[in-house]
Amino acid sequence: MSVRTLRINGIDVAVESGTSILAAAKQAGITIPTLCHLDGVSDVGACRLCLVEIQGSNKLLPACVTEVAEGMDIQTETPKLQEYRRMTVELLFSEGNHVCAVCVANGNCELQDMAIAVGMDHTRFPYRFPDRDLDVSHPQFGIDHNRCIFCTRCMRVCDEIEGAHVWDVAQRGAAVRMITGLNQPWGEVEACTSCGKCVEACPTGAIFRQGSTVAEMQRDRSTLEFLVTAREKKEWTR
Numbered sequence: 656m657s658v659r660t661l662r663i664n665g666i667d668v669a670v671e672s673g674t675s676i677l678a679a680a681k682q683a684g685i686t687i688p689t690l691c692h693l694d695g696v697s698d699v700g701a702c703r704l705c706l707v708e709i710q711g712s713n714k715l716l717p718a719c720v721t722e723v724a725e726g727m728d729i730q731t732e733t734p735k736l737q738e739y740r741r742m743t744v745e746l747l748f749s750e751g752n753h754v755c756a757v758c759v760a761n762g763n764c765e766l767q768d769m770a771i772a773v774g775m776d777h778t779r780f781p782y783r784f785p786d787r788d789l790d791v792s793h794p795q796f797g798i799d800h801n802r803c804i805f806c807t808r809c810m811r812v813c814d815e816i817e818g819a820h821v822w823d824v825a826q827r828g829a830a831v832r833m834i835t836g837l838n839q840p841w842g843e844v845e846a847c848t849s850c851g852k853c854v855e856a857c858p859t860g861a862i863f864r865q866g867s868t869v870a871e872m873q874r875d876r877s878t879l880e881f882l883v884t885a886r887e888k889k890e891w892t893r
């Protein structure tokens with residue numbers, strides 16, 4: 656095991672090589688804002704909330720997919736980063752249809768929490784009001800595409816933990832969309848085991864349990880944590 660020594664917000668940190676800046680910061684007790692990161696599944700660097708400044712580089716780099724290097728001097732909370740994070744959250748709100756007052760996840764939503772954390776009370780960008788639909792063909796769950804922020808957490812848990820690979824990303828740019836199966840209604844996808852991992856993983860009210868009404872949807876992320884730990888420690892009984 657080789658060790659890398661670096662500084663994060665002026666704190667000296669020593670971590671194993673290959674560690675992400677996000678994980679190194681966590682070890683040093685520093686929390687970097689994230690939305691697409693989910694402990695236990697691979698990182699994709701999709702949301703750009705975790706951008707950090709590294710001395711000597713004029714680029715902002717995502718902490719979740721950037722590995723530490725010897726001697727790095729990292730800042731995670733500069734005014735520039737705070738401004739970028741706020742703008743990113745504003746863009747997420749203007750890009751979809753996030754009407755918190757009528758959302759199942761109101762009060763239990765990571766996007767809403769992030770807006771509060773970055774001090775966002777309005778968006779400076781025009782709302783796009785995209786015309787998106789809802790799929791409630793699954794007997795237990797549903798997806799409201801209006802509230803999807805394309806973090807792909809659902810896709811990664813379903814693929815990497817459940818092994819079912821029901822979710823995929825289709826199209827690009829403004830037309831991007833999470834699909835189930837080969838763009839079939841979710842209820843028709845035979846690969847879905849109805850395990851509910853995607854429901855627990857979704858940070859917003861996009862994927863929900865049927866029958867949940869406004870502000871009723873709570874998530875138990877510890878279920879996912881348990882599954883990941885059990886898999887890593889080979890605690891399965893069969």
Ligand code: SF4
Binds near residue numbers: 812817820848853
């Ligand atoms: S319920 Fe389980 S198997 Fe079905 S889509 Fe969600 S994570 Fe995949």
Ligand code: SF4
Binds near residue numbers: 856857
């Ligand atoms: S449905 Fe939820 S978990 Fe999946 S990409 Fe959209 S916001 Fe992320």
Ligand code: FES
Binds near residue numbers: 689
């Ligand atoms: S948490 Fe790093 S880009 Fe989303």
